[in-house]
Amino acid sequence: MDTLTVALGEKAYPIHVGSGLLGRSEFLLPLLRYPKTVIVSNVTVAPLYLKQLAEPLRQAGIDVAEVRLPDGERFKNWQTLQTIFDVLLQSHCERTTTLIALGGGVVGDMAGFAAACFQRGIPFVQIPTTLLAQVDSSVGGKTAINHPFGKNMIGAFHQPSLVLTDTDTLNTLPDRELRSGLAEVIKYGLIKDLSFFEWLEANIERLLVREPTALREAILRSCRNKAAVVIADEREHGERALLNLGHTFGHAIETGVGYGEWLHGEAVAVGTMMAAELSLCHGWLLRVDVERMENLFKRAGLPVYGPRLTTERYLELMQHDKKVQNGRLRLVLLRALGNAVVSDSASLNDIQSAILARSPHV
Amino acid sequence: MDTLTVALGEKAYPIHVGSGLLGRSEFLLPLLRYPKTVIVSNVTVAPLYLKQLAEPLRQAGIDVAEVRLPDGERFKNWQTLQTIFDVLLQSHCERTTTLIALGGGVVGDMAGFAAACFQRGIPFVQIPTTLLAQVDSSVGGKTAINHPFGKNMIGAFHQPSLVLTDTDTLNTLPDRELRSGLAEVIKYGLIKDLSFFEWLEANIERLLVREPTALREAILRSCRNKAAVVIADEREHGERALLNLGHTFGHAIETGVGYGEWLHGEAVAVGTMMAAELSLCHGWLLRVDVERMENLFKRAGLPVYGPRLTTERYLELMQHDKKVQNGRLRLVLLRALGNAVVSDSASLNDIQSAILARSPHV
Numbered sequence: 001m002d003t004l005t006v007a008l009g010e011k012a013y014p015i016h017v018g019s020g021l022l023g024r025s026e027f028l029l030p031l032l033r034y035p036k037t038v039i040v041s042n043v044t045v046a047p048l049y050l051k052q053l054a055e056p057l058r059q060a061g062i063d064v065a066e067v068r069l070p071d072g073e074r075f076k077n078w079q080t081l082q083t084i085f086d087v088l089l090q091s092h093c094e095r096t097t098t099l100i101a102l103g104g105g106v107v108g109d110m111a112g113f114a115a116a117c118f119q120r121g122i123p124f125v126q127i128p129t130t131l132l133a134q135v136d137s138s139v140g141g142k143t144a145i146n147h148p149f150g151k152n153m154i155g156a157f158h159q160p161s162l163v164l165t166d167t168d169t170l171n172t173l174p175d176r177e178l179r180s181g182l183a184e185v186i187k188y189g190l191i192k193d194l195s196f197f198e199w200l201e202a203n204i205e206r207l208l209v210r211e212p213t214a215l216r217e218a219i220l221r222s223c224r225n226k227a228a229v230v231i232a233d234e235r236e237h238g239e240r241a242l243l244n245l246g247h248t249f250g251h252a253i254e255t256g257v258g259y260g261e262w263l264h265g266e267a268v269a270v271g272t273m274m275a276a277e278l279s280l281c282h283g284w285l286l287r288v289d290v291e292r293m294e295n296l297f298k299r300a301g302l303p304v305y306g307p308r309l310t311t312e313r314y315l316e317l318m319q320h321d322k323k324v325q326n327g328r329l330r331l332v333l334l335r336a337l338g339n340a341v342v343s344d345s346a347s348l349n350d351i352q353s354a355i356l357a358r359s360p361h362v
Numbered sequence: 363m364d365t366l367t368v369a370l371g372e373k374a375y376p377i378h379v380g381s382g383l384l385g386r387s388e389f390l391l392p393l394l395r396y397p398k399t400v401i402v403s404n405v406t407v408a409p410l411y412l413k414q415l416a417e418p419l420r421q422a423g424i425d426v427a428e429v430r431l432p433d434g435e436r437f438k439n440w441q442t443l444q445t446i447f448d449v450l451l452q453s454h455c456e457r458t459t460t461l462i463a464l465g466g467g468v469v470g471d472m473a474g475f476a477a478a479c480f481q482r483g484i485p486f487v488q489i490p491t492t493l494l495a496q497v498d499s500s501v502g503g504k505t506a507i508n509h510p511f512g513k514n515m516i517g518a519f520h521q522p523s524l525v526l527t528d529t530d531t532l533n534t535l536p537d538r539e540l541r542s543g544l545a546e547v548i549k550y551g552l553i554k555d556l557s558f559f560e561w562l563e564a565n566i567e568r569l570l571v572r573e574p575t576a577l578r579e580a581i582l583r584s585c586r587n588k589a590a591v592v593i594a595d596e597r598e599h600g601e602r603a604l605l606n607l608g609h610t611f612g613h614a615i616e617t618g619v620g621y622g623e624w625l626h627g628e629a630v631a632v633g634t635m636m637a638a639e640l641s642l643c644h645g646w647l648l649r650v651d652v653e654r655m656e657n658l659f660k661r662a663g664l665p666v667y668g669p670r671l672t673t674e675r676y677l678e679l680m681q682h683d684k685k686v687q688n689g690r691l692r693l694v695l696l697r698a699l700g701n702a703v704v705s706d707s708a709s710l711n712d713i714q715s716a717i718l719a720r721s722p723h724v
Contacts, residue, residue, distance in 0.1 A: 034688055034689075078444070085509055085515070085516060089509060089511040089515065089682060092681055092682070092686070094687060094688075095687070096687065096688075117516045117518060119515060119517075120506065120517045120518055120519055120597075120684075121518070142482070144482065147447055149451040149452075150451065153451065154479045154480065155479060155482045156479060156483070157482055235482075319454055320451060322456075322457055322482075324454070325456060325457070326396055326456075326458075327454075
């Protein structure tokens with residue numbers, strides 16, 4: 001097992017990464033001060049892993065309530081969130097009750113937001129079971145639900161007390177979900193870690209066949225990168241925005257085609273290619289850099305062209321994104337591979353060209 | 363005009379109290395960094411005061427959107443909150459857009475919670491128009507909505523950037539609402555300011571006839587008391603809980619009879635009398651103290667006996683309150699007039715007796 005710390009002062013917390021962690025109640029028990037907890041999972045993950053997690057807790061005398069959410073991004077809304085609140089209240093949870101999120105990014109974001117709001121904030125633990133959640137959404141305290149007009153529009157910054165990453169849970173992850181997670185892994189290399197990008201170029205096939213040592217290395221390097229950014233800028237006043245590389249375009253794709261049609265990582269891969277085209281147009285990236293990126297995404301089994309959406313629709317959706325400031329789009333672009341910057345210098349024309357360059361040719 | 367500061371470090375903010383402040387845009391304009399704002403009000407307050415507030419802003423070039431919520435505690439729920447998010451998104455609000463709450467406690471709590479969650483937090487200003495909001499809910503950053511199982515169950519700590527208290531708005535406040543606000547004013551005296559309690563015994567009639575200097579004095583002393591507690595304990599880990607004197611019983615009344623049937627201050631007055639009975643039973647208060655409290659509440663036109671609810675129903679509702687810890691009810695009791703303490707020492711029997719002592723005799 002490896003342990004990283006997200007050094008956020010009073011709110012510091014450990015990320016444990018390893019095999020067989022799910023059943024090791026010694027990590028959780030010290031956090032369950034009142035002998036009660038609620039595990040939030042979904043209908044896909046719960047049958048696979050919930051018992052393994054809950055049983056040792058129950059044996060230790062903890063009263064464990066369960067919430068099984070429907071599975072999918074399209075359920076990441078207020079109606080679903082209510083079902084968590086209902087159980088928290090029916091179980092007489094208190095301000096000191098710790099909530100546990102067991103699942104992918106949607107479960108983690110919703111359970112985290114429920115914990116942020118319930119009685120104005122209760123502690124929670126992230127147990128991510130998808131690669132995407134393990135390398136990205138479980139770390140850093142961003143929680144949210146979607147609004148019909150935009151992704152993650154309603155949310156809170158609420159740091160977990162612990163992230164428990166059991167790499168065994170990746171064994172049951174569908175291939176498409178694994179590939180989606182790799183988009184975020186590649187993102188860290190592009191943003192600030194060229195040597196990690198090169199490591200990925202050398203090892204992407206090992207990750208696709210789920211070689212445990214390769215997966216563990218990728219998760220650890222991703223979390224280390226993410227933790228460094230979060231520590232420097234918890235509430236995204238500056239540097240943290242770099243983590244949104246590809247996300248403004250990507251969110252437009254996810255919202256534009258309807259939540260859940262495209263997986264998050266798929267949309268981010270295409271969005272990152274759009275950001276690459278814009279960076280090329282700024283003279284920051286070379287064509288050969290863009291091709292390296294395209295090749296790596298393709299080898300990872302990810303799309304590099306978007307869905308059939310008009311550029312007008314993209315722009316409309318991007319106006320709702322949280323990255324708009326003073327009416328100008330603030331986009332994450334690449335000065336070079338491994339060096340991302342936030343920029344509002346792109347003209348509307350250039351943005352449209354970048355979208356078109358990565359839209360399907362009719 | 364008088365100004366108090368809630369000295370919360372980076373989050374410090376001023377409370378301006380005075381006459382004619384609503385139309386003085388110089389307080390608001392420096393906070394509206396992007397020339398756009400959304401004013402959240404309700405259908406009762408908006409026709410009276412919204413134009414007075416919005417017009418000078420529009421003349422200064424600010425794009426002002428408006429949300430008019432339905433009026434009443436029973437609308438303090440997620441459905442109503444959605445209407446705020448819808449306008450924020452339709453108006454293309456950004457992370458730097460400042461939201462303005464114009465109204466009583468319900469408007470302030472909902473607008474504040476919307477500001478806390480929208481894009482994970484945007485700035486907001488409180489412009490309270492009821493006595494209750496001016497002396498209590500607008501100060502201290504507690505925001506929330508209700509859940510069918512409990513009041514203020516879903517919320518956030520989110521401090522305003524400014525509180526603007528225009529005492530002229532009290533001229534249109536219905537008598538019953540004025541009296542409801544006086545319950546919270548009396549509360550501050552009971553908790554930690556005996557000389558303020560005595561001042562109220564001497565001046566309550568001046569407040570009831572809305573004598574401006576008396577109202578201003580009561581508002582300032584209340585806000586000063588509240589600010590001191592909030593500064594010492596922003597997130598209610600300790601002392602801030604004292605502000606909940608009468609509220610655990612009071613919330614049970616509000617939820618038990620249906621939101622909006624009893625005004626908040628009315629329920630708090632009765633709840634405070636129940637806490638007084640418990641304090642009497644502990645030997646902390648004397649019968650003569652309880653009578654002084656009862657007399658002041660009665661002179662303020664407030665009820666001192668609760669609705670027809672069984673003690674079982676009270677206890678069930680109180681179990682959902684945020685003041686439960688390790689399954690025991692933590693109640694605010696009075697060691698003496700002007701000296702409140704948090705205590706979990708009351709037995710179930712004593713709590714039932716206190717409820718019965720303040721329930722209507724059949």
